[in-house]
Every structure is written in structure tokens, then in C-alpha cells.
Amino acid sequence: MVGVWGLPGAANAVYLALYAQQHRGQESAGIAVTDGDDIDSKLGMGLVPDVFSPDDLQRLSLYGTRGAIGHNRYSTSGGSLACNTQPLVEQTVDGSVALAHNGNLVNGEAHRRKFAEAGHLFHTTSDTEVVIHLLASPEQRNAPDPLAATLRRLQGAFSLVLMFPDRIEAARDPWGWRPLVLGELEREGKAFPVVASETVALDVMGAKYVREVEPGEIVTLTDEGVSSRRYADPSDPLAQCIFEHVYFASPASMVFGQNVQTAREQMGEALAREAPVVADWVMPMPDSGRSAANGYAHESGIPYREAIVPNRYVGRTFIKPTQHEREAAVRLKLNVVREIVDGKKLVVVDDSIVRGTTTKLKMNQLREAGAREIHLRISSPPIRHPCYFGVDFASKDQLIANNRSVEEIREFLGVDSLHFLSLKGLLSVAKGNARDYCTGCFSGDYRVDVEHPLTEDVLLREQASMF
Ligand code: AMP
Numbered sequence: 001m002v003g004v005w006g007l008p009g010a011a012n013a014v015y016l017a018l019y020a021q022q023h024r025g026q027e028s029a030g031i032a033v034t035d036g037d038d039i040d041s042k043l044g045m046g047l048v049p050d051v052f053s054p055d056d057l058q059r060l061s062l063y064g065t066r067g068a069i070g071h072n073r074y075s076t077s078g079g080s081l082a083c084n085t086q087p088l089v090e091q092t093v094d095g096s097v098a099l100a101h102n103g104n105l106v107n108g109e110a111h112r113r114k115f116a117e118a119g120h121l122f123h124t125t126s127d128t129e130v131v132i133h134l135l136a137s138p139e140q141r142n143a144p145d146p147l148a149a150t151l152r153r154l155q156g157a158f159s160l161v162l163m164f165p166d167r168i169e170a171a172r173d174p175w176g177w178r179p180l181v182l183g184e185l186e187r188e189g190k191a192f193p194v195v196a197s198e199t200v201a202l203d204v205m206g207a208k209y210v211r212e213v214e215p216g217e218i219v220t221l222t223d224e225g226v227s228s229r230r231y232a233d234p235s236d237p238l239a240q241c242i243f244e245h246v247y248f249a250s251p252a253s254m255v256f257g258q259n260v261q262t263a264r265e266q267m268g269e270a271l272a273r274e275a276p277v278v279a280d281w282v283m284p285m286p287d288s289g290r291s292a293a294n295g296y297a298h299e300s301g302i303p304y305r306e307a308i309v310p311n312r313y314v315g316r317t318f319i320k321p322t323q324h325e326r327e328a329a330v331r332l333k334l335n336v337v338r339e340i341v342d343g344k345k346l347v348v349v350d351d352s353i354v355r356g357t358t359t360k361l362k363m364n365q366l367r368e369a370g371a372r373e374i375h376l377r378i379s380s381p382p383i384r385h386p387c388y389f390g391v392d393f394a395s396k397d398q399l400i401a402n403n404r405s406v407e408e409i410r411e412f413l414g415v416d417s418l419h420f421l422s423l424k425g426l427l428s429v430a431k432g433n434a435r436d437y438c439t440g441c442f443s444g445d446y447r448v449d450v451e452h453p454l455t456e457d458v459l460l461r462e463q464a465s466m467f
Pocket of ligand 1 (some may be wrong): 125167247350351352353354355356357358359360370392393
């Protein structure tokens with residue numbers, strides 16, 4: 001997600017930022033722009049360079065003289081459908097609005113049902129659309145701060161970027177599940193405010209990092225600069241997604257105030273201390289295991305060697321919607337260097353195991369290339385629970401670690417030994433207080449009640465119950 005205000009031709013900067021954040025979603029992409037009166041957009045399925053033609057970009061940058069926002073989608077709620085591409089652009093009684101959402105609402109479905117029963121029509125199948133319906137409803141419109149009133153009724157993970165013809169508003173949920181940062185872009189002596197999911201997008205746009213948007217905060221980007229207000233107190237503790245550090249975010253980004261690459265290296269070091277082994281090489285599963293493998297090699301003193309060569313033109317396979325597609329893509333994606341692997345004892349490092357299917361295929365390829373021993377080391381704990389907050393882990397029964405012991409997983413994967421980094425080891429690496437991270441996928445501790453979503457003023461009820 002990204003938003004740029006005030007910069008003529010902002011669509012070009014937004015395009016670069018979406019490219020830089022392609023790892024956050026590869027199913028679809030969109031850019032919405034405003035000329036100060038109305039909003040135009042271009043949305044499409046596929047990767048950023050495939051969605052926007054040079055003509056599209058030219059049109060968007062000519063029309064979007066005031067501001068632009070953009071989104072890369074990775075479906076967690078609602079299918080991989082063209083109708084779910086964001087930013088959603090809608091007309092309300094107060095005018096046009098474009099909305100981009102990162103995360104997943106726990107009470108989206110409950111809100112939707114209420115609206116649908118009252119006769120509202122929806123044109124997407126995603127949870128995000130209810131945000132606009134809430135914003136456009138009399139109850140919120142008559143509130144002193146309609147956006148704040150809307151956000152207080154949302155439960156779950158939401159970093160949001162909304163664009164109106166006269167401003168961009170960016171907000172983060174009180175739990176701080178997903179990242180969102182504020183930056184400043186300087187062009188010809190003038191400063192333009194920007195927001196993005198990750199700092200890597202700021203780097204690519206040539207913007208400087210200012211600060212994180214805080215949990216429970218709304219920042220407004222206008223011609224006058226940036227202003228801030230709170231719609232809720234930050235939750236105590238927070239629920240920052242630890243999986244951003246494990247897998248999701250770019251190694252080049254600062255997430256929750258910590259560089260992702262160095263965090264992953266430290267996870268690898270912790271893993272080497274927890275599960276040492278005698279081996280010839282430490283070998284990463286590219287690209288996801290690289291940083292942790294470096295850390296493991298550094299801590300253990302075993303030489304780091306790459307022998308699994310990725311075909312860089314194949315995208316992230318997990319994100320392809322069907323199992324068949326995923327398997328075909330794995331075979332296409334990785335080639336093993338027999339000369340390095342044959343007859344050797346390997347420590348193979350990856351960041352996580354979800355369904356186990358990709359990992360099993362990769363292990364088979366190593367065996368076929370003659371690996372004598374494979375010691376698999378994973379720089380996060382077993383994923384035993386689904387994520388309701390924006391990471392696509394599929395359903396519980398598809399998770400390999402659900403109802404299986406580590407020994408059973410080892411057997412399934414056909415490796416000589418298997419060790420997952422402990423939750424304690426993982427949290428020891430994370431910056432700040434360990435209780436401020438959501439570990440729901442590992443621990444089942446979800447912080448909000450995922451079974452009984454609320455549709456009333458969620459935050460007031462939750463905060464009242466704290467006293
Ligand atoms: P599998 O063996 O099928 O569970 O796949 C494991 C691989 O998927 C690891 O290399 C991870 O880096 C990667 N992975 C983990 N979580 C996700 C996710 N939510 N989306 C896409 N890929 C993921």
C-alpha cells in the first residue's frame with residue numbers, strides 16, 4: 001500500500017512503490033488518482049508491470065495532479081477475483097473515496113451480513129468493502145469524526161489508506177498488526193507527504209522515513225502537510241505480526257522499528273544455538289531462508305554454500321491459488337547443483353513450513369542430487385493455527401503442524417533431523433517487549449475473540465471492559 005499527496009504526477013511514484021512492495025501481494029494491483037474533484041483509477045489482475053501499461057501511467061499521472069494511492073493484493077479474505085482488486089473506488093453521498101486495506105477484519109463478515117440484510121449491495125467478496133459502507137452510513141456520517149467512528153467499529157488487522165479529492169487519510173488498527181509508515185518526498189525544494197506499508201517503498205521513491213503511523217492513529221495528508229489524531233488508545237499489549245519479520249516483509253525494510261534482514265540473521269543465530277549439528281554446508285532455501293542461513297552459518301562456523309538455484313522469473317509459489325499450480329511452480333523454480341550436494345551432510349535452512357508440500361518437494365530434489373544427510377532447520381516455530389489477521393495460511397487442517405508432532409513432520413518430509421526455532425528464541429530477537437507481538441499462528445493466542453466478532457462500537461466495549 002502507498003499514498004502520495006500533492007505531488008504532480010504522483011502516480012509515477014506510487015507505481016515505483018508498488019513495484020518495491022510486490023512481495024506483499026502478486027494477485028492484483030491498482031492505482032487511484034485524484035485531480036482534486038474526482039477520482040480515477042486503473043486496476044488489474046497480475047503483477048505490477050503487467051497491470052499498468054505506459055499509456056495507463058501517463059493517463060494516471062496527467063489526471064492525478066493532487067494525489068495518488070496504490071495497492072498490491074494478496075487475498076486473505078475474498079477470492080482471487082478481479083472484483084476484489086484495490087483500491088476500491090466508490091461514490092458516497094459526500095463524494096468520491098478510494099480505499100486500500102492491508103490486513104484482515106475479524107468482524108468484516110458480521111458487518112457485511114447486517115448491511116446485506118438491510119438491502120446494501122456489495123460488488124466485491126472481500127472484507128474491505130464494509131469499511132466504505134460504515135463510512136457512508138448515517139450513524140457514522142452524523143458522528144463528529146466519521147472516519148474515527150468507522151474505525152472504532154472494526155475489529156482485527158487494518159492498515160488503511162483512504163483518498164478523498166482533498167486529502168489522504170491513513171490509519172492503523174489499535175493492535176498494530178500490520179506495518180504502516182510515514183515519509184516525506186522532496187522534489188524541487190518542496191516536501192510532499194507519503195505513506196507506505198514498508199520503508200523499502202520510501203527508499204525506492206526517494207522519500208525519507210519520518211516515523212511509523214502509530215496504532216490507533218489517523219494521519220491526514222493535505223496541502224498543508226501532515227496532521228494527526230487518535231481514534232483509539234493503542235492496545236496494551238500490542239499485537240504486531242511477528243510473521244512480518246519471519247517471512248512477509250522485505251529484508252530491506254524497517255518493520256516495527258527493526259530492520260528485517262538483521263532480525264532474520266539473528267533468528268538463524270538463535271537457531272544454531274538451539275539446534276547445532278555437524279555438517280559440510282549450511283544451505284538456504286532461496287529466497288526465504290537466506291538471511292537465517294547466513295545467521296546459522298555465522299554462529300555455527302559451518303561454511304555457507306548455495307546449491308539450490310532459483311529461477312528468478314518465477315514468482316512466489318505459495319501465492320498461486322491452487323495446489324496443482326503451486327507444485328508445478330516449485331519444480332520450475334528450483335534447480336539443485338549436484339556437484340555441491342552429492343555425498344554431503346547439509347544443514348538446510350528455511351524460514352517457515354506451512355503446508356509442507358513445497359518443502360517436501362525441495363527435500364526430494366536434494367535427495368535426488370545425492371545429499372547424504374539433510375538436517376532441516378526452520379527459523380520459526382511450527383505453524384499450528386490459521387491466521388485471521390492478513391497472512392494466508394489456509395485452513396487449520398491444511399497446516400502440516402496441526403495435529404502432527406515434529407517427529408511426524410520430519411518423517412513426512414524425509415529428512416534426517418528437523419528443528420524449529422522455539423517461540424522464546426524467536427521473540428528474543430524481536431525488538432521491544434515480547435508481549436507486543438501477535439504469535440497467534442504459533443501459539444493460538446489471538447488477542448481478539450475470532451469466534452465472536454462484534455459489530456457495535458468494538459473499541460468502546462473493549463476499552464470499557466478493561467476497567
Ligand atoms: P510449504 O512447504 O508448502 O509449507 O512452503 C513453505 C514455504 O512457503 C517457505 O519457504 C516459506 O517461506 C513460504 N511461506 C510461508 N508462509 C507463506 C505465506 N503466507 N505466503 C507465501 N509463502 C509462504
